[in-house]
Amino acid sequence: MTASDNGVVHLADYRAPAWRVEQVELEFDLDISATRVLARLHLRRGAGAAQPLRLDGAGQELHAIRLDGRALEPHEYQLDAQSLTVFAVDDGAVLETEAGLAPDANSALSGLYLSGSAGAGFLLTQCEAEGFRRITWYPDRPDVLARFRVLLRADRQRFPVLLANGNPAGSGELEDGRHWAAWDDPHPKPSYLFALVAGRLEQIEQDYTTADGRAVKLRIFAEADAIDRCGYAMDALVRAMRWDEQRYGRNYDLDVFHIVATHDFNMGAMENKGLNIFNAKYLLADPQRSSDEDYAHVEAIVAHEYFHNWTGNRVTCRDWFQLSLKEGLTVYREQQFSAEMNSATLKRIEDVQVLRRAQFTEDAGPLAHAVRPERYSAIDNFYTATVYDKGAELVRMIAGRLGETAWRRGMDEYFRRHDGEAATVEQFLAALGDANGVDLSAYLAWYAQAGTPQLQARGTYDAAARRYRLDLRQRTAPTPGQARKQALPIPLRVALLGADGRALPLRREAGAAPQDECVVELDAASRCFEFVDIDAPRVASLLRGFSAPVQLSTDQGADDLAFLLRFESDGFNRWEAAQQLARRAFERVLGGAQNVPELDIWCDTLAGLFDDAALDPALLAELLTPPELNELAQPCTPLDPAAVFAARERLEQALAQRLGAALEQRHAALLKTERGGLDGAARGRRRLLNRCLRLWLRQDPAQAQEIAATRYVLAASMSERLAALAGLLADGAESGEKALQDFERRYDNDPVTLDKWFALQATIPRPDTVERVAGLLRHARFSLRNPNRVSALLMGFAARNPLAFHRPDGAGYVLIEQALAEIDSLNPTTAARLATALKDWARLEPGRRALLQAALQRLAAGARSQDLADILRRTLGD
Numbered sequence: 024m025t026a027s028d029n030g031v032v033h034l035a036d037y038r039a040p041a042w043r044v045e046q047v048e049l050e051f052d053l054d055i056s057a058t059r060v061l062a063r064l065h066l067r068r069g070a071g072a073a074q075p076l077r078l079d080g081a082g083q084e085l086h087a088i089r090l091d092g093r094a095l096e097p098h099e100y101q102l103d104a105q106s107l108t109v110f111a112v113d114d115g116a117v118l119e120t121e122a123g124l125a126p127d128a129n130s131a132l133s134g135l136y137l138s139g140s141a142g143a144g145f146l147l148t149q150c151e152a153e154g155f156r157r158i159t160w161y162p163d164r165p166d167v168l169a170r171f172r173v174l175l176r177a178d179r180q181r182f183p184v185l186l187a188n189g190n191p192a193g194s195g196e197l198e199d200g201r202h203w204a205a206w207d208d209p210h211p212k213p214s215y216l217f218a219l220v221a222g223r224l225e226q227i228e229q230d231y232t233t234a235d236g237r238a239v240k241l242r243i244f245a246e247a248d249a250i251d252r253c254g255y256a257m258d259a260l261v262r263a264m265r266w267d268e269q270r271y272g273r274n275y276d277l278d279v280f281h282i283v284a285t286h287d288f289n290m291g292a293m294e295n296k297g298l299n300i301f302n303a304k305y306l307l308a309d310p311q312r313s314s315d316e317d318y319a320h321v322e323a324i325v326a327h328e329y330f331h332n333w334t335g336n337r338v339t340c341r342d343w344f345q346l347s348l349k350e351g352l353t354v355y356r357e358q359q360f361s362a363e364m365n366s367a368t369l370k371r372i373e374d375v376q377v378l379r380r381a382q383f384t385e386d387a388g389p390l391a392h393a394v395r396p397e398r399y400s401a402i403d404n405f406y407t408a409t410v411y412d413k414g415a416e417l418v419r420m421i422a423g424r425l426g427e428t429a430w431r432r433g434m435d436e437y438f439r440r441h442d443g444e445a446a447t448v449e450q451f452l453a454a455l456g457d458a459n460g461v462d463l464s465a466y467l468a469w470y471a472q473a474g475t476p477q478l479q480a481r482g483t484y485d486a487a488a489r490r491y492r493l494d495l496r497q498r499t500a501p502t503p504g505q506a507r508k509q510a511l512p513i514p515l516r517v518a519l520l521g522a523d524g525r526a527l528p529l530r531r532e533a534g535a536a537p538q539d540e541c542v543v544e545l546d547a548a549s550r551c552f553e554f555v556d557i558d559a560p561r562v563a564s565l566l567r568g569f570s571a572p573v574q575l576s577t578d579q580g581a582d583d584l585a586f587l588l589r590f591e592s593d594g595f596n597r598w599e600a601a602q603q604l605a606r607r608a609f610e611r612v613l614g615g616a617q618n619v620p621e622l623d624i625w626c627d628t629l630a631g632l633f634d635d636a637a638l639d640p641a642l643l644a645e646l647l648t649p650p651e652l653n654e655l656a657q658p659c660t661p662l663d664p665a666a667v668f669a670a671r672e673r674l675e676q677a678l679a680q681r682l683g684a685a686l687e688q689r690h691a692a693l694l695k696t697e698r699g700g701l702d703g704a705a706r707g708r709r710r711l712l713n714r715c716l717r718l719w720l721r722q723d724p725a726q727a728q729e730i731a732a733t734r735y736v737l738a739a740s741m742s743e744r745l746a747a748l749a750g751l752l753a754d755g756a757e758s759g760e761k762a763l764q765d766f767e768r769r770y771d772n773d774p775v776t777l778d779k780w781f782a783l784q785a786t787i788p789r790p791d792t793v794e795r796v797a798g799l800l801r802h803a804r805f806s807l808r809n810p811n812r813v814s815a816l817l818m819g820f821a822a823r824n825p826l827a828f829h830r831p832d833g834a835g836y837v838l839i840e841q842a843l844a845e846i847d848s849l850n851p852t853t854a855a856r857l858a859t860a861l862k863d864w865a866r867l868e869p870g871r872r873a874l875l876q877a878a879l880q881r882l883a884a885g886a887r888s889q890d891l892a893d894i895l896r897r898t899l900g901d
């Protein structure tokens with residue numbers, strides 16, 4: 024892909040590669056500060072007219088260059104900061120380059136870098152999206168698939184473990200205490216899937232036999248102090264491998280599957296072929312140090328990276344515009360897996376929470392972009408909630424449209440057609456559609472159009488004709504660069520509930536077989552749907568299971584929502600009714616109303632459910648939780664974050680008061696059986712236990728704080744400990760400070776757990792948290808070089824603590840501004856991600872808005888990296 028005007032890349036400019044690489048041999052002489060890389064590229068001319076060979080490259084030194092064994096003269100090639108061009112190359116030629124790298128100087132964590140300290144750390148690579156070019160000169164684009172053979176050489180003492188992609192192909196000793204290991208990957212792959220790891224690592228191992236009979240060694244590698252926390256990841260890996268065999272007929276395809284944990288990583292994890300690399304926080308788990316959420320993340324992300332072996336690696340992306348082809352699809356597969364391993368209802372609730380908190384807010388702001396964007400200037404900035412989570416919603420809609428059997432048939436066809444290829448979204452839709460004789464091309468519009476559709480629903484019942492009529496209307500607001508929007512195909516799962524809460528038989532026409540629920544598809548700006556032979560509907564249940572990623576508004580009243588909250592059998596929609604009710608109460612409170620009937624209805628209905636012994640405790644905990652601050656703030660313009668906070672507090676207060684003594688009783692009862700168990704039921708009860716504590720702290724602070732302080736000490740699990748501590752800190756309790764000191768002492772040597780300590784403090788909802796965070800920036804264990812630390816302290820503060828971050832004097836903005844300027848020169852990816860927390864400046868009330876805008880402008884004027892500059896430019900709307 025050639026970058027046209029000032030570094031912007033356009034989807035429409037895609038051209039097939041002028042040169043392909045059939046095979047590449049890489050030889051590494053590894054060293055912390057001076058690594059040498061020999062690359063031998065077996066080249067093939069691509070389609071079209073002969074062109075010079077242009078390779079990407081960045082940051083490395085060129086030591087030698089040979090074509091078919093002959094050293095090139097300076098006039099035969101041209102080298103600049105981004106590329107190496109060789110002018111006269113024949114089809115079938117072999118180009119050799121020798122490069123010099125300094126891994127210990129690589130703070131961007133892209134390319135070859137050092138994890139940990141020079142004395143004790145290890146070397147590893149990160150190549151997606153464009154890191155391979157920082158290792159050697161190469162056509163660094165995903166549609167160039169080559170066979171990789173890798174030879175690693177290093178000092179045996181310093182680097183006993185030498186790993187790369189594929190199958191092991193020999194190892195041995197060299198002189199001077201050095202050794203070598205060879206790796207051969209039989210599956211052609213794009214350069215972004217290349218990886219190597221070298222250093223002192225421990226391992227755990229397990230045998231696995233695939234459904235089609237291949238014996239595979241599964242190994243997880245980590246540093247010595249972390250290796251005993253890898254067992255759960257291994258367990259999740261085995262379950263994911265079986266699941267992909269059973270649900271998608273996909274077998275693993277190498278003799279080994281390796282995972283490596285690092286504390287220094289820009290993202291969650293990476294699906295390099297046969298050698299996944301994980302951010303330690305998503306791989307390590309143990310009962311004492313990991314929360315229930317951590318366990319769920321490990322399970323989901325281990326599965327996600329494994330599932331990429333087919334959706335991403337075997338079938339990869341033609342270009343980076345198709346990123347969601349692998350990410351959206353793989354997130355969807357991961358969601359299916361987690362739903363089957365745990366509670367499907369809770370999983371759906373959590374997925375929609377993530378979607379609303381991260382994606383809807385993104386889609387409504389200056390950084391809105393399509394799931395398949397049309398242009399980008401920094402691809403690293405497109406690993407977004409839109410590409411991942413909205414992308415997964417699009418796959419879910421399509422899978423739902425096809426139905427289970429047809430979906431599987433379509434996926435089989437997708438793999439059959441495109442195995443070993445770099446594909447596009449169009450090809451994905453075509454394979455799914457062709458396999459089933461349906462045309463899915465209308466869904467392409469979902470990939471191309473940014474913004475969350477607003478869906479309006481109105482129901483009317485004609486008692487005389489016994490007809491129920493549903494009027495649907497959609498509209499999508501303009502987004503940056505996309506003023507005009509088109510109507511999208513929106514599947515809506517619908518049921519009608521009678522006065523007893525039971526689903527009424529639905530018929531679209533007289534005489535048809537009745538269904539408890541049906542799916543109507545809105546395929547135009549507006550349409551009406553009729554159901555016949557309907558008797559006395561009490562309320563419509565719309566968008567069940569969140570059947571499309573839209574914002575639904577209905578003409579239902581608070582009493583209708585309360586009815587749904589009580590009787591709805593679709594667990595997701597039951598929760599959704601509670602959310603909508605809370606949202607209405609919130610809006611009235613925020614508007615200054617003293618008397619808020621919606622608030623009473625919300626509290627009364629929840630109080631009624633509180634004693635329902637049949638209700639799943641985890642679902643109850645979620646029902647008792649109003650939407651979080653960022654979600655509530657989203658429709659507010661001008662936005663006063665302190666007012667949003669206060670209004671939400673009032674909801675919590677009201678609910679706590681209404682629940683009365685039952686709260687303490689339930690808390691005590693749950694505590695009695697709390698043993699820190701990790702099974703789903705124990706985790707569910709603990710979720711409710713922790714929610715009860717939070718509410719009880721609002722009702723009876725003195726007594727609840729005492730219990731919380733004890734629970735911090737005696738906690739049987741990390742989830743319990745964290746909940747107690749967070750509650751105390753939010754209350755400003757003295758015992759909270761003591762507990763914090765204890766936490767720091769306990770986990771001082773454990774980076775993953777110490778990050779929780781930073782994050783806990785960053786999110787204390789009090790204005791003086793600004794000063795606390797400023798102090799923590801100088802803490803001996805804090806470093807702007809470590810993305811996990813930055814995320815815990817600074818992202819926690821900027822994105823999850825609106826009360827402190829948006830302090831009216833602007834001190835929060837200045838703090839982030841100063842940190843960002845520094846991070847920008849160390850790690851552009853991390854800087855750019857942190858900067859997305861500033862995106863909502865234009866919606867703020869005038870005082871804060873002016874302060875944040877000024878900070879953004881100062882930052883934009885000084886931005887050094889393309890990544891940060893891109894986010895700031897789009898955020899400011901220039």
Ligand code: PHE
Binds near residue numbers: 149293328350406
């Ligand atoms: N491809 C990785 C995943 O989602 C994410 C990632 C992107 C990791 C870029 C590193 C760099 O599984």
Ligand code: ZN
Binds near residue numbers: 327331349350
């Ligand atoms: Zn992924």
